[in-house]
Amino acid sequence: MCKILIIHGPNLNLLGTREPDIYGKLSIARINKDLTALAKKNKVQIVIAQSNHEGEIVDLIQKAKGKFNAILINPAAYTHTSVAIRDAIAAVGVPTVEIHLSNIYAREEFRRTSLISAVAVGQVSGFGVNSYTLGLLAAIEVAKNVKRKA
Ligand code: DQA
Numbered sequence: 001m002c003k004i005l006i007i008h009g010p011n012l013n014l015l016g017t018r019e020p021d022i023y024g025k026l027s028i029a030r031i032n033k034d035l036t037a038l039a040k041k042n043k044v045q046i047v048i049a050q051s052n053h054e055g056e057i058v059d060l061i062q063k064a065k066g067k068f069n070a071i072l073i074n075p076a077a078y079t080h081t082s083v084a085i086r087d088a089i090a091a092v093g094v095p096t097v098e099i100h101l102s103n104i105y106a107r108e109e110f111r112r113t114s115l116i117s118a119v120a121v122g123q124v125s126g127f128g129v130n131s132y133t134l135g136l137l138a139a140i141e142v143a144k145n146v147k148r149k150a
Helices: 027-039 055-063 077-079 083-092 129-143
Strands: 003-008 043-051 071-072 097-098 120-126
Touching: 003 027, 003 055, 027 043, 027 129, 043 097, 055 071, 055 083, 071 129, 097 129, 120 129
Parallel strands: 003 043, 003 071, 071 097, 097 120
Antiparallel strands: none
């Protein structure tokens, strides 16, 4: 069975109460519940982690090598600053899908650069909680190595 590691970055533990106009009213527990149901429906196994610490996220990515078929990550604020997370993704070679609840390209200038996207398979940004479900579907396809003909 395909295994996908889902990583929520800093401050995402506060979802539901954190700037709900930008990030929505759903809690991380609720999002995780929806992701678990979607994974079950698609017959893949998921492991979910949240960390506010850059080094811990690097450790999670390093340990994913050989254990997971894909990673789904919302690197949150580290998207815009973390060479370490970018390097970890590049180093382990586990195909990674980057997601954001908000459209980072329609916000402040400093959010418009992602250090992660160049080492990700792709990015989903701006669909609120649906960014997670769309991102998980993308990660499932990547994990199963589904290729479609043009
Ligand atoms: C975010 C966007 C980031 O700029 C921000 O720092 C976050 C959340 C998003 O999901 O929209 O914490 O990754």
